[in-house]
Amino acid sequence: xxxxxxxxHPSQEEWKVIKPFMAKFIPSLRQVPGVHAVYFxxxxxxxxxxTFIVWENTQSIQTYRESSLFREAVDFEKKHGLSSTRxxxxxxxxx
Numbered sequence: 452x453x454x455x456x457x458x459x460h461p462s463q464e465e466w467k468v469i470k471p472f473m474a475k476f477i478p479s480l481r482q483v484p485g486v487h488a489v490y491f492x493x494x495x496x497x498x499x500x501x502t503f504i505v506w507e508n509t510q511s512i513q514t515y516r517e518s519s520l521f522r523e524a525v526d527f528e529k530k531h532g533l534s535s536t537r538x539x540x541x542x543x544x545x546x
Contacts, residue, residue: 452505452506452544453505453509453511453540454540460498460499470493486507486511488503
């Protein structure tokens with residue numbers, strides 16, 4: 452398995468635009484083949500928002516990143532002048 456983490460530091464005004472987008476986007480993301488789970492966090496006190504996605508494998512991530520759904524997220528970021536950091540980590544279930 453693999454976890455991707457996308458983080459940004461939106462202003463409160465930007466958050467007002469991001470929140471409704473994510474409310475629509477995350478249910479679609481959960482339907483992507485290879486996605487095991489999606490978690491989203493906004494910490495007003497820290498001024499950051501983070502999306503954690505648990506994937507079956509890296510091929511699932513690559514397929515998603517070539518999709519129109521990923522393009523929708525990137526286009527949203529560009530349209531609103533948002534900056535995100537994306538990273539990923541292999542994970543193992545120790546059981």
